[in-house]
Amino acid sequence: MEEEKKIPQVMLTGDRPTGRLHIGHYVGSLRRRVELQNEGKFDEMYIMIADTQALTDNAGNIQKVENNVIEVALDYLSAGIDPSKVTIFVQSRIPELFEFTCYFMDLVTLSRLERNPTVKSELAMRGFDESIPVGFLTYPISQAADILMFGTTIVPVGEDQAPMIEQATEIAHKFNSTYKPVFLEPKIMLPENESARRLPGTDGKAKMSKSLGNCIYLSDDEATVNKKVMSMFTDPTHLRPEDPGHTKDNPVFIYLEAFATDDHFARFYPEFKNLDELKAAYEHGGIGDVKVKKFLCAVLNDVLDPIRSKRHELEKDIASVYRILEEGTKRAQEKAHYIALRARRAMGVDYFENHKLIEKQQKAYNKAHEQEKAYAEYLAKQKK
Numbered sequence: 001m002e003e004e005k006k007i008p009q010v011m012l013t014g015d016r017p018t019g020r021l022h023i024g025h026y027v028g029s030l031r032r033r034v035e036l037q038n039e040g041k042f043d044e045m046y047i048m049i050a051d052t053q054a055l056t057d058n059a060g061n062i063q064k065v066e067n068n069v070i071e072v073a074l075d076y077l078s079a080g081i082d083p084s085k086v087t088i089f090v091q092s093r094i095p096e097l098f099e100f101t102c103y104f105m106d107l108v109t110l111s112r113l114e115r116n117p118t119v120k121s122e123l124a125m126r127g128f129d130e131s132i133p134v135g136f137l138t139y140p141i142s143q144a145a146d147i148l149m150f151g152t153t154i155v156p157v158g159e160d161q162a163p164m165i166e167q168a169t170e171i172a173h174k175f176n177s178t179y180k181p182v183f184l185e186p187k188i189m190l191p192e193n194e195s196a197r198r199l200p201g202t203d204g205k206a207k208m209s210k211s212l213g214n215c216i217y218l219s220d221d222e223a224t225v226n227k228k229v230m231s232m233f234t235d236p237t238h239l240r241p242e243d244p245g246h247t248k249d250n251p252v253f254i255y256l257e258a259f260a261t262d263d264h265f266a267r268f269y270p271e272f273k274n275l276d277e278l279k280a281a282y283e284h285g286g287i288g289d290v291k292v293k294k295f296l297c298a299v300l301n302d303v304l305d306p307i308r309s310k311r312h313e314l315e316k317d318i319a320s321v322y323r324i325l326e327e328g329t330k331r332a333q334e335k336a337h338y339i340a341l342r343a344r345r346a347m348g349v350d351y352f353e354n355h356k357l358i359e360k361q362q363k364a365y366n367k368a369h370e371q372e373k374a375y376a377e378y379l380a381k382q383k384k
């Protein structure tokens, strides 16, 4: 019996270089990437710095994008991404991604794009009004190319990315049924911990986001973390420690859910065994916000300490970090190139590589010439 062909397991995910990475990125995706890397179950792993996508709403601010490519790379490496196991690459340097963005545009309707809930809320947040850049509206199509051109099977991301993965799946399906089966339909991998799927900002807004300035960055020093936590939004009805408090929709507790372990309680808040106990006490009344915030500071600084010190080391040799990106980008180019060959063949746009096509066209012309000749001979005979 013929051995079943195994599909390579490929992980791909990425970030926009619009700022340094924050703790929302960490719990939403980065922490998972490091775990997946260390488990070693994937045949190939890719992380993309989405500079082209960042430019879709930053065309007038190229310095921001240019400067943050290296910042995001430093954050990856500091958080434990190992470039010998994971290919880190820069989106703009893979031409095939833009070639297929263009082809995929033929497979998506404008109304489908306008229905994308993440794009809708991002448009409202950026206040584009009537002047929406076409590139911004269509970035989910370009993101589909990023995912599909690497044969991706799993995309570990936060909840805001679910509509993008859905769109990529639809495009893969549409391409395969319109032309020939080439693209795999990717699956989203959301954090198991619900609080980590969309970490709110320190201001209590629905999402911690680089573009909203409500972030705790992975590279913030201890004093900055403490300052940001101490001025965080909490439960507005919890005015005095003895008041009963709410833990739901309270960002301090949401952060603790995403970060605090029982070991953190044993080390920094031994009055309680775990978060359930602390929550019950806070809801009952008798626990002040300052105490909970101080615990959160200790937890976050404990998580961020090793990341900050690794970054400090890496910052001493920036050229090496650029070299890692350059080498990763070369590897990514090879993979995208190979998938593009198959996809172009499926679409019949591989004119120069398709020898059968050249033969077929030659035969058709030979036949046409023969017929032309026969016809001319027939006409000549008739004239006589």
Ligand code: ATP
Residues within 6 Å of the ligand: 014, 015, 016, 017, 018, 024, 025, 027, 028, 029, 156, 157, 158, 159, 160, 161, 196, 197, 198, 199, 200, 207, 208, 209, 210, 211, 212
């Ligand atoms: P921008 O505001 O420029 O879009 P961003 O902060 O939303 O930046 P992205 O680069 O768009 O960050 O997102 C990168 C990854 O991090 C995605 O997988 C996204 O789902 C995840 N992510 C971003 N913000 C959060 C958050 N607050 N909670 C959980 N995951 C998040």
Ligand code: MG
Residues within 6 Å of the ligand: none
């Ligand atoms: Mg975003």
